[in-house]
Structures are given as C-alpha cells and as structure tokens.
Amino acid sequence: MPDNHLRIRASLALVAAAVLAAGCSTVDLGPRYDPPPVRAPQPLPPAPAPLPPVATPQPVPPAQPVPQPLPPIGSTVPTPPPPMQTPVDPASPQAHLVTLTTRLDGASAMPPTRSNGVGQLDALYDSSTRLLRWKTSWSGLSGPITGVQFHGPADYGQNGPVVMVWPAPFGPTYEGRATLTTQQAIDLLDGRWYVNVFTSPYPSGELRGQLRVVH
Numbered sequence: 001m002p003d004n005h006l007r008i009r010a011s012l013a014l015v016a017a018a019v020l021a022a023g024c025s026t027v028d029l030g031p032r033y034d035p036p037p038v039r040a041p042q043p044l045p046p047a048p049a050p051l052p053p054v055a056t057p058q059p060v061p062p063a064q065p066v067p068q069p070l071p072p073i074g075s076t077v078p079t080p081p082p083p084m085q086t087p088v089d090p091a092s093p094q095a096h097l098v099t100l101t102t103r104l105d106g107a108s109a110m111p112p113t114r115s116n117g118v119g120q121l122d123a124l125y126d127s128s129t130r131l132l133r134w135k136t137s138w139s140g141l142s143g144p145i146t147g148v149q150f151h152g153p154a155d156y157g158q159n160g161p162v163v164m165v166w167p168a169p170f171g172p173t174y175e176g177r178a179t180l181t182t183q184q185a186i187d188l189l190d191g192r193w194y195v196n197v198f199t200s201p202y203p204s205g206e207l208r209g210q211l212r213v214v215h
Helices: 002-026 183-190
Strands: 097-107 117-128 129-140 143-153 162-165 173-179 194-199 207-210
Touching: 097 129, 097 183, 117 183, 117 207
Parallel strands: none
Antiparallel strands: 097 117, 097 207, 117 129, 129 173, 143 162, 143 194, 194 207
C-alpha cells in the first residue's frame, strides 16, 4: 500500500509539471506590454547633523553699587535754597496812620541856647483825613512859656516861616490837633517841620526840635 501511494504522488507531480510547462508556452504578453523599469535601491540620506547644545541661561548677579565718597565728619551736605517767594502783606487797617516824634533842646535852637530845659513831642498823622494830633511835655525851662509854634518848610539848622501858632495856655504838658493842607502834609512827612518854644529869657526860642517820621 505504501508503494502505491508513492507512485500516485509521483504521477501527480509529473502531471502538474507537464501542465505548468504547457501553460507557460501558451501565454502571449502582446506587443504593448511595457513593464515599468525596476529601480535600484537608493542609498539612505545621511543622518542630520546633531544640533548644538542649547545654552542653559545663567542668573545675572545684580550690579554692585558704586561707593560714593562720604563728606568729612562734622560737615553738612549743602542743600539748594528754596525758591524765593514774594511775601504778600495783607492790607493793614492802620496803613493810613503815620507816627512822628522829636526831642526839644536848646542846642537845636537858632541861635543855640544854654538852656537846661528839654522836651518831647509825639504826633500821629492820619493821611485819609490829613488830621494831625500831638502831645508835648517839657521841663527845666528858664521861664514861663510865651508861645509855641510849628515852622516850615525848613531843614535842620535852618529857620522857616510860621506854619501854625499853638493857642495858650501852656502847662507842663500840652495836647493839640489841626487839619493840614496838602502842601503842609507833604512838608511834614518830608521832615521839614520843626517846633519852637519861646520864653521870656529867650524871645527867639529856647527849645527847638525837628519832626521826623517814625512809622
């Protein structure tokens, strides 16, 4: 039995070979058969160059402060002065009032006297009304007062005409008031008025004083 199987398998193999040979001899590819060309294997592209190493950022140290020279011990650093500002003075309610004064003595009289008498006059002038008010005191005179007058305009050491006669009586003190003309006020504030005190021993004047503005 085994031999029969072998013979059958050999016969089948021969038959298959004969059929295959017969089929190949009868295949017609035709005149238009144009098989595509066979491409040869292409070399692989070169491997890309390795990338340069990436730089790792490093922390930047803070800038060191530049040392500044210190001022000497005991000295101060000058500071710029503050901007100048023009002071604004509020309007004074007494801006129209002017204070005047004078000291009376014999050396100021014309001509000078050797009197031991002295006196003091203080006055207040109101420029809004041109009113002049004054008070006077004296002592040490050589005799009773015979008259007192304002003179001007005249500078110190000069004689001037009579401007105003003080009415009597005269005691150790005296107070008076008068409204001045515009020109009289100008001469008064310019320091060109003086007061003259007359006595019996000195009929030309025993005491004299030049009025001056205090404020």
